[in-house]
Amino acid sequence: MHDLIYGIGALAGWIAFAYKLSHLRQDWHNPGLRTITAAFGFSALAFTLNVGIIYQPIDAALGVPNLTKLFIHSSMVIFSMLILQMLGYWRYPVLRARRRARVYLVLGLIVVGAMSALILVAPIHDRYTIHFWKTHAGQTTMLWYLTIFLTSLSVALIAIAYRAWRFAALTRQLPWLRRGLRLTALGAVLSFGYCACRGGFLVLLLAADIRIDPLVDVAMPFATAGQIVFFTGLTMPSWGPRTGLDQLAAYRALEPLWSALHRAFPQIALHSSADGESTLGGVDYRLYRRMVEIWDGQLALRPYRSGAPSSAQEEAEAILDALHRRRDGHPAPAAAVDHRPAPRDHELEWLVDVSRSFADLTPARELDRA
Structure with a gap:
């Protein structure tokens, strides 16, 4: 035995x-x-x-x-x-x-x-x-x-x-x-x-x-x-x-928002490019990693944000505005800094909508060239 x-x-x-x-x-x-x-x-x-x-x-x-x-x-x-x-x-x-x-x-x-x-x-x-x-x-x-x-x-x-x-x-x-x-x-x-x-x-x-x-x-x-x-x-x-085609689509949909935040805050990357696309090899982990990096980027933007947007379109606009403020060295008024996104039951869907809205904003493409 x-x-x-x-x-x-x-x-x-x-x-x-x-x-x-x-x-x-x-x-x-x-x-x-x-x-x-x-x-x-x-x-x-x-x-x-x-x-x-x-x-x-x-x-x-x-x-x-x-x-x-x-x-x-x-x-x-x-x-x-x-x-x-x-x-x-x-x-x-x-x-x-x-x-x-x-x-x-x-x-x-x-x-x-x-x-x-x-x-x-x-x-x-x-x-x-x-x-x-x-x-x-x-x-x-x-x-x-x-x-x-x-x-x-x-x-x-x-x-x-x-x-x-x-x-x-x-x-x-x-x-x-x-x-x-x-x-x-x-x-x-x-x-x-x-x-x-x-x-x-x-x-x-x-x-x-x-x-x-x-x-x-x-x-x-x-x-x-x-x-x-x-x-x-x-x-x-x-x-x-x-069975993760939807997750792969979501991963790609997060690219515009993630790219903008990553350029502004390279330190949010969980792994360097030399370490490979993922340490897991599956779309589950890559998607999770991208979500975490977006959350970290949003946290780093807090000093430049104002208000608490209620829609994905407003959130995308707020992020874009905050990125411009950071680039120009103009933090948001002190009273408006404490932007804390409320927990959501469908965080992935929310981030995908925000990223798509962000990609549709013409100034986002201008920011890429700045």
């Missing part, structure tokens, strides 16, 4: 890895795509190494029994750190995302370094066993090793679930991206079930010297189910273009 459960996870992992690798070949310079492909590779590697017929020969080749467990657990930690990096690339401007990615990388390397030091000195290399937790969890050095592993993985999975769920709340106009992020959060929660079961096993063993071996076995289905849901959620946004 052990090999079957982990074998299913390994198969799902390599399928997901191959799927994203096909996208990466078309857009190698895309940092988010590189990150998610690497994450799938580490996950697939972890599940593959857990299969007994692979685990034991590798240990034999290394000449150090049970050392393969270090590669398995390190791959799981690195996978979680890469997913956190990827969510950062999806949501934040490239410079901020890269700073966060470096932090996650350093944290991951610290965890892997500590685990490596502990497992290399632990007295567990005298004989091979596939029942690693049941056999060695009671040993003091290994107790520290497993505690560091489970704690770091648990914290990362909770962070992934929280951030993916919050991110999904911002993408209600983009169903494929929203569904994918929610499934990603669910996958993180299911994967956390693995940590909860094995963490419970360690706590009972340490605090009361009670061994409940079934907790170790129950954790395995959580790991495989969680990863399969992870793979589904993280690839789902790229399924959208097959």
Whole structure:
């Protein structure tokens, strides 16, 4: 049963890895795509190494029994750190995302370094066993090793679930991206079930010297189910273009408004042109990114705006007027600066109407030449 459960996870992992690798070949310079492909590779590697017929020969080749467990657990930690990096690339401007990615990388390397030091000195290399937790969890050095592993993985999975769920709340106009992020959060929660079961096993063993071996076995289905849901959620946004003709049309319709705001405020770009058109490869993300950049551009225009337009035509005129004011260095009167657009249930449709109205304004084309 052990090999079957982990074998299913390994198969799902390599399928997901191959799927994203096909996208990466078309857009190698895309940092988010590189990150998610690497994450799938580490996950697939972890599940593959857990299969007994692979685990034991590798240990034999290394000449150090049970050392393969270090590669398995390190791959799981690195996978979680890469997913956190990827969510950062999806949501934040490239410079901020890269700073966060470096932090996650350093944290991951610290965890892997500590685990490596502990497992290399632990007295567990005298004989091979596939029942690693049941056999060695009671040993003091290994107790520290497993505690560091489970704690770091648990914290990362909770962070992934929280951030993916919050991110999904911002993408209600983009169903494929929203569904994918929610499934990603669910996958993180299911994967956390693995940590909860094995963490419970360690706590009972340490605090009361009670061994409940079934907790170790129950954790395995959580790991495989969680990863399969992870793979589904993280690839789902790229399924959208097959049914996303309306979204593609909306993406193109936002071009006039986005271009004008981007020229005025280049810093609103979530990613530089060198980073690829999107870090996701699907229209869902590109459309979401364009909406966010328009919102940021509108926020940057607040000192130059006046009034609170009630129609898309009036909003387009207000934006154009604000762009002229900014170009000429004439902020709006102080009393009129606090322009806060009211939340709308159909924000995408509103922005499309505003952009089309903006494109119809003759002065907008004059502004392009200014």
